[in-house]
Amino acid sequence: MKAVLILAVKSAWARRLTLGITLVAIALASALLFAVERVRHDARQSFTQAVSGVDLVVGARSGSVQLMLYAVFRAGSATHNIRWESFEAIATHPAVDWAVPLVLGDSHRGFAVLGTTPDYFRHFRYSDQRALGFAAGHSFADVFETVLGSAVAAELRLRVGDRITLSHGMAETGPGHDDKPFTVVGVLAPTGTPVDRSVHVNLESISAIHLDWVGGAPLPGLAIPAEFVKKFDLQPKEITAFLVGLKNRADVFRLQRHINGYRGEPLMAVMPGVALDELWQTLGMIERTLLAMSALVVVIGLAGLLATMLASLNERRRELAILRALGASPRELFLLLTAEGLLVTTLGVALGLGLLAVGTFFFAPLLQAHFGIILQWRLLAPNEWLLLAAILATGLIASLIPGWRAWRMSLADGLTPRN
Template identity: 75%
Template sequence: MKAILVLALQSAWARRLTLGIALVSIALSTALLLAVERVRSDARTSFTQSVSGVDLVVGARSGAVQLILYAVFHSGSATQNMRWESFEALATHPAVDWAVPLSLGDGHHGFPVLGTTPAYFERLRYGDRQALAFAAGHPFADVFEAVLGSEAAAQLGYRPGDRITLSHGITEFAPEHADKPFAVVGILAPTGTPVDRTVHVGLEAITAIHLDWAGGAPLPGLVIPAEQVRKFDLQPKEVTAMLIGLKRRGDVFRLQRQVNNQKGEPLMAVMPGVALDELWQTLGMVERLLLALSALVVMVGLTGLMATMLASLNERRRELAILRALGAGPGGIFLMLTCEGLLVTTAGALLGSALLTIAIAVLAPLAQPYGVHLSLRPPAANEWLLLASILATGLIASLVPGWRAWRMALADGLTPRN
């Protein structure tokens, strides 16, 4: 067997130019296939970690995915708000460690406005439990102060000290609360999550800009100047949702069941990880399609290897005949051709893995602002399975030239052909 491997290596090296092209093709297709799997896996992890450290998301009873889309991704619309009294009751529950209210519905030039408390910047985590950080400024402390996500600030060109006005809704033609401007006091560092596209203000600010509004429109003949809003009770009467962190993770199912089954206001509690996983399942078809296309590229590369080896057999007739004349049996010729193809496939798979590692090292910082945290790590179980599938397919593709050489007769190689 050792002699056959040596012969296969020497034969492959003698035809290194043609086989090198096939090797590069296999390497690039392997890198593409592994890259799709790595990005799919890491993107899914990043997606499900848009909020980490949050045990429950509570809001008006609707659907789990709908609640997560609105509360976490600020997409869609809430069917109904929850009363402030319900928030307070849950915030003071013995099992609750902390609670952060969320109030949504307003916007600024297409970016959602989130009303919350300063605890939001302390408690919210993303990714691998990373805390929010400020690229400039500080959290809001007054009614008419705002903190911008990195993407919102970059696209609109805002810096701390600028003044902005909010609109009643996030559509382009939504009416503005022009009489109550906000000062930008902070800009958050990029997170790759919906936080980057959000304008954050205090809960009292949401109440303040709506004091002279009713039914989604300003009240005729009633204008309350910004300097007078502090004379009013700015405590909100309702919020959109709330984030909850528990003292013990073991209480999550008990509190969830208690919220979902409580009498009175219909509320629902959702575990973010479960709901985000359910949401990701809707993208499963796209995942499978990308993986199938990448696998097809690998098949094309391996087919090219098989075609190269088959085409070279006509040029190697005399070489193979001499080997058989020197004592090599048909089985030895078959093994030599098979090992040659398998060696090229293995080298291509290893080179493709190395190319992927280099690409991740270069592109990981560029992908992070888009919410995909690519990690330099050993291949996961799925990636090892893909590599094994590539080698197995390469072995099958190499059997065809080996079988063709096995069938060549000694006289066929020594007899000149017209």
């Protein structure tokens, strides 16, 4: 038995070129499958952990998924703003415990700028009811002060006391707000959510940098220097969205109906959990399709292994007869071929996992920057162990076929192969 396994390894090594190509195909296929599964899992993780402790997200009437995307994930933009009066009316509703306004639309070197109030840091929760914490500094208090998410600070190498300027819109070029620089007063602790990639400023600061702007462009001939902005009323007239926390969660449906039927303007309130589920259902199809396709690629890789082994079996017919004459039983020849297939599969999957580790290392920052998906560096998760077992089981099944052929061949040939 052990002798047969050693022979299987030596024999496979003698055909290392063809088997090596097959092995690489299996490695690439399984790396793809693991990558899809991991991105899928971590994307879901990233999405579901992005917000908690918020009972309702309110914005202009559109789609609930769209509202979640721009209000929580800083992806896409609002079709409409909502009036400050509407916010005030709902914030003072007796069922409401707290309400935090959000203004979006500006950016700093590709990172979204969120105009809000210091209450945001107090009430916002992510993951499992975890509050935001400061890694350095404190909340903003005055205009032209900013609090950076951890990824913003890390990637742009900014620290408390540094000064930054904002750009209008999400573009990194175009008209900017260079005349009114901001001072970094705080950096948040990492959360693994879009908060890490946001630049937080006071609501009033957003009004201040747009004082001399009309309709999305600076007014020619009008420039209001930073030191004079406090002479103006900086109360914003419009906001993008707001977050609501309730005194009693049982009121959530009642308040949602109230907001959705608000007479002042068309508003929409969504429950984050429900909206995320909805978002996930939309993505679920794509996700399952991708997974099925990569599973198919693995099957193709293993089919290649099967083809290679069956093709070599005819050339090895004499080899099997020699082993038979030396005392190998048909069962041992079956084992010889099956072991070879399983060996190539196992090494292929191992190499695939190696590729996955290297790939994660290189692509994780990209995924996080562009899609907000945080790819975890980890050993295999339980579902990935299942995937691994499934690949190996399929590889075993594929290997049983040449094994079975060798068995049959050796019984038919005896000591003298017919070829």
